Amino acid sequence: MRRFLVLQLRPETEAADEEFDAFLDRGGLSAAEVHRIRLDEAPLPALSLDDYAGIIVGGGPGCVSDAPEDKDPLEARIEADILSLMPEVLSRDMPFMGCCYGMGILGHTLGGTVAKGRYGEPIGGVDCTMTEAGAADPILADLPRDFRALVGHKEAVETLPEGAVHLVASAPCPFQMIRAGRNVYATQFHPEAKGQNFANRIRIYRDRGYFDPSDAEALTEACLAEEITVPERILSNFTRRFGG
Template sequence: YAGTIVGGGPGCVSDAPEDKTEIDARAEAACLSLMAQITDNDLPFMGCCYGIGILAHHLGATVSKDRYGETVSAVTCTKTPDGKQDALLQGLPEKFDAFVGHKEAVQHLPTDATHLLSGDACPFQMIRYKSNVYATQFHPEADGDVFATRIRVYKNKGYFPPQEADALAQMVRAANVTSAPKILRNFVKRYS
């Protein structure tokens, strides 16, 4: 394979083991079982939302629900000085909108990680470890229709009050999120 992509999911690495569903526990164990090989060998990796939790947890950073969670929305991400130089962010504006919706977040930058994108409510929107191991808190794979489907699927997963699902779906369909998907395209182009 050319690289590994870990997308979002309903699980949280910060949940106590007894609070994880069997599927979530199995998925987390499978992802974490790959991380030493990926990080030790600097293999291409893109973690999206849940994937930033997996990477940061593996690297020893705190991932929790204490701070930086974001309700379902489009948020503005801003390139850091290092982000302005990063290959995956080339061709993107200095500020752009991306879709978020997460209960847990990275609480501090993992040791030896590079901070690439920040946000107002959640400071760590994109990080890189070594040269090829990336993760985003937002969903670079999602356009408005995809995120509206996610809202429907996650309606009863605790990310938002279920009665708000229709209004949230309408809001994300109207959002102008066009730059964030370029990150995933840049990842595929760089490593394929």
């Protein structure tokens, strides 16, 4: 089996390691089946996408909708590295799963509106519902139409990009999952995350503007109380479909 390329954007080692372990566990992957690159450690090296079964992009504290002058220099370089891959990903219809931050990357690349004005969601669980197109999609077709997922994001896709397919919605944020072509996916929710993952991230990111730090304990308790089962099946369906 060709490996999956896992690109991580989190500058915090503890958060990056925790996310990577979650990708392996929920994606049904071994460390030997992936090529992990932490973009905070070095610029994206020269790659041949022919070497990979697909690409998984993790989350991170950056926002593509931030003004260039407001971007942290490291986050700006990481964003530029990811964006540099997207034209080839789309032209090849390369299997791609962008998680949370990946929604902004895909939406921006496709020309959709990505902004902070309307659909940011606080840390916690949300009810998601598949569209008709979602229910017919190969990596969603065997899953419940309604499910809970964990979210927490400042920006969101506000308009469906031309040519994109709307797969999953929620009341607070309409575009929870989209697809471009046949194989390029992005989720606004975190398909790799369970309650403990979010508890860890609440501790790590408590001062990054996602929530009032005084709410950290209550948010942690709420996330730990969530029973999240369907999103990880989306991730494992993706790796099974394109990895073997």
